[in-house]
Amino acid sequence: MATWTAFTTLPNRASAEALGEALEALPPEPEGVGVFEIEDGSGRWEVGGYFTEAPDETVLALLAAAHSANPFAVSELPETDWVAHVRRELRPVEAGRFFVHGSHDAEKVPEGRVGLLIDAAMAFGTGHHGTTLGCLKAIDLMASEGFEPATVADIGCGTAVLAMAAAIAWPESTVIASDIDAQAVEVAEANLRINGLSERVDCVEAEGFAHPDLESTGPFDLILANILMGPLIDLAPTMAENCRSDGRAVLSGILVQQADAVISAYESNGFRLERRDDIGEWTTLVLRRS
Template identity: 65%
Template sequence: MLTYTALTTLPGKSQAEALGEALEELDPAPTGVGVFEVEDGKGIWEVGGYFLDAPDDIDLALLSAAFGAGPFVVSEVPDQDWVAKVRRELPPVEAGRFFVYGSHDAALLPEGRIGLLIEAAMAFGTGHHGTTLGCLRAYDRLLNDAQRFDNVLDLGCGTAVLAMSAARMGAASVLASDIDPVAVEVALANVKANGLEGRVGCVESIGFDSPVVQA
């Protein structure tokens, strides 16, 4: 089964957002629309739609002309099992004493390391991204310096890998929160898979808004 993407660029945030809104009104309608600033400092924005059916070329041409954008580039995207692809292509991550791995790599867990089982899913935090890896390494260094952390909040937890690392190290109270309900579901599943139920709480929260997080 083929799906389709349609991408264009134009200057200005307000124009790009307006084009994104107009793109949502097409028939067939896109299943998702993204509006992103191109990181080149020139104020150029990219607008794209993801379609289950091929978008109409004339409709796209009219939209690009109306909003002063470049011609839409339409591409076919073959159906792919992205979770399986991630599992194949993301090797385990080592960060000091921590070893982040998928179930398919369970046999690779080194003796004496603290294993954190994270399955590929629709949530950020496999340990490969610089922020997650950097936090794990920083936490490991702090522990090496005899620092102790009893109350831990993993804000924007994604897969909850950081919260689980704190629980593994004996933190008394660990809470993982995320703005995305899908991420919270993934976090709960990972907590259960790692045998940390009752030791890591998972809540949906916009920043610090949740009463549970505030408490």
């Protein structure tokens, strides 16, 4: 099936959001619309639409002019088997003892490494992203240093790759993985089954720590949260309440320039920074609860 994209740029957020709303009402209606700040320090914003029918380029030109935007760049995309493409592009990732791979690389797990199977169709959280990779390295290092958490919570678990790594690193621990999104929980449960870890990790749908399983198991010795800066800062007081004294929190989903704000929020809630690992533009923080 042929698909089309249309992109333009604007000088400020208000104009971009207004154009994004107008774009959503176009005939043919786009399948999706995105409004993003361009991360080059220019202050400019990008608006894009994704279409399964060819958009009317005259209408797009009028829309751009009405919102003081640059002309839309419209492209027809070739038909692509994206899962097959991702499988070709995603190579196995090594993070300490962990070897994260897709089913197409199942025979490549090196001797002495622990394989974690996450398929390309569930690519977010495979370990290729700097945030997931940083958290996996942190888990491996803490285990190597002799840290032994009895209870672990993976908040915003996505594919549950971090919960699985924790269950393997600490076989005697109680591990709970949670996500606010029901579909993510289904993906996590599927990954647990594929990796033979369904009996080791309890997977629940929850906002933050608001679930009976989390409430009855906490406070936790280790909390993993690979989400985003905003939710991490909002969760700081609750994280402190749910982290045992001398427990650890591994936080990621944080851009390098956002790290100081997250550290400050957690220091204000009784944590102190133990380790920081920058991978590309992303930061992973390991904090200890005082």
